[in-house]
Amino acid sequence: MSYLIAKPSEYIVITGRGIDDVKLAKKGWVYPLQSSWKFDISPMNYTFDVQAMSIEKLPFTLPAVFTIGPRDDEESLTKYAKLIATHDMSGRHVTELLKGIIEGETRVLAAGMTMEEVFKGAEYFKQEVFDKVQVELDQFGLNIYNANIKQLVDIPGQEYFSYLGQKTQHEAANQAKVDVAEAKYKGDKGAKEREGLTLRNAAKVNAETKIFAKAQSAAARQQEVKVDAETIIFENKRAAEVAEANADLAQRQAEWTKQAKLAQIESEKSSAIRDAEMNMLLEQKKALAETERLRGHDVAKATVHYEVSVQGANAEFYKQQKEADAQLYKRQTQAEGLQKEADAHLYRQNKESDALLYAKQKEAEGLQLMAEAQADYVRTMMAAFNGNRHGFHDYMMVDRKVYQEMGAINADAIKGLRPKVSVWTTGSNGSNVEGSAQPLADIYMMIPPLLDTIREQTDPRPRSRPIPSGVVSSAEVWS
The missing domain is CATH 1.10.287.1700 (Helix Hairpins)
Known part of the structure; x- marks a missing residue:
């Protein structure tokens, strides 16, 4: 029988008589027919060079450093204690286990992405690897405290990233030449385009404002x-x-x-x-x-x-x-x-x-x-109506019979009125005068019916003689 005390970063694991599974403690007695050991919960760094392949079948090396340690809660510590019951955290067994999990998840994730996506989305790729590895480590009570993925590296004989860098340099040089030529071209027409753009933008802003x-x-x-x-x-x-x-x-x-x-x-x-x-x-x-x-x-x-x-x-x-x-x-x-x-x-x-x-x-x-x-x-x-407001307005006027009502109102307004209409003609058929005297003849022919019409329509005095029915007055028709 012995009394054990753990360090601040250590725990004591006790198994044996009177204990169904394992018992975790910071200090306590170890009785006969019981066994015990200590383990440290300080995180450790693990460096891996993960070999992966993109969806285009292009292989690459992913250097990564993971800081891994057990979670400080009873359930996680129990899982971790069972994991290192026969191996310590820095032993080959645990290292190979972590390497297998990290390489497996990294390869599965890289196989579904193109090389361009892996290269440009480094942060996204890192977070996805971090999350998927963490899910697998939960069953051992382990936690990833930090993960650092370094720059992607070519595999010997596969110089994809080297060629990609050269391609980028040549494209930058060619683009610079093109930019110089375009700058000269744009300098000539820039003023005109700017004026047109200003007018278009002003019209667009006015329309949007309305x-x-x-x-x-x-x-x-x-x-x-x-x-x-x-x-x-x-x-x-x-x-x-x-x-x-x-x-x-x-x-x-x-x-x-x-x-x-x-x-x-x-x-x-x-x-x-x-x-x-x-x-x-x-x-x-x-x-x-x-x-x-x-x-x-x-x-x-x-x-x-x-x-x-x-x-x-x-x-x-x-x-x-x-x-x-x-x-x-x-x-x-x-x-x-x-x-x-x-x-x-x-x-x-x-x-x-x-x-x-x-x-x-x-x-x-x-x-x-x-x-x-x-x-x-x-x-x-x-x-x-496809946004045609005028068409919609005309349809509403017809559908609600506004035009019909306007016609009825106008008809009612003049209902009962008996306007007097006088018609006469001063054509050449009514006179034998020709030549330069024709205008004077037309004027003399127009005066009698004009006076008769004025008297008929404006004079309030009664007629001196009644006009028999069926006889057309000269004030009404003059020919």
Whole structure:
């Protein structure tokens, strides 16, 4: 039996009698029929030259340095303790195990990538190798603390990266020559292209600005409709809360009024009762005094008078008490009626407020649904017209019969009017004059029908002679 103590970076593993699997400890007793050993959890560096091949069957060497050590938790340490039960961490067995896992995962990953992808995506390639190797090391309780993949190296006899560097140098030199030639060419036409580009960009910016302004206007309108609906809902809620507060205040005021009136009635009646009692006591004292005074002279007469007085006082007190009870009952009945009336009024106001709020909510929902349906309809029709707003506008005017209504309105506007139309001709067929006198003849022929037309259409005086039916007036037709 021995007592063992581990160093700060060490753990003690104990197996044997009384232990089902293994026991980890920093210090403890090792009893007979038990065995123990220590292991260090400090990470170690492992250097590998991984041989891999790309998807184009191009081999390359991947120098890598991994810093690997066990995780400091019970489950991982138990797995790690079983791994090195017969080998230490720096032994050949563990090194070969790690090398096999790293080379296997690296080769599988490189076989699915081109050489160009491996070369350009070094960080991605490194992270993928790191993640896939870590998954395999989890089953041994190991963790990769750091992984450093160095520059890819050619395999002897396969100078891919060397040739790639030479290719890059030659391409850079050739590109420099091309750049010089293009710079001269661009210098000649750069000014013209810049002016054209400026005009095109200005037109593009103007178009985008108009589109953005339209979109912002539509969004602002939608937001305004939404805010209006929310404002109406909030106002309805506030009105309902105010109505509820007013009803509660009315109820409390009715209760306070009832209590005040009851207290006043009780006070008045108590005063009346006390007054009656004091009167009765006063009468009794007076009767006693009178009895004592007249005892020797007329005892019987005084006694009768006393009894009569007592009975009268009792009757008066009883009468006043009954009147007070009747008045109290009446006040209580009136207070109960006011309470019930206030409750009914409050209930009615609550129901009216609920109905109004519900109606406003449904109206807001209907407006929102109508706006959404109209927006969907407009978007669908604009898509059907391939964004042609003029075509969509003409379709809407025809579909909603706007043109028909405009025609009907114009027809109704002139309905009942009887315009007078006068037609005459001054052609050559109506005159035998020819040559230079023809214009004068036309003027003289135009004057009579013109005067007749003016008189017919503007003169309010009646005709001197009625025109028989079927006869065409010269003011109407002149030939």
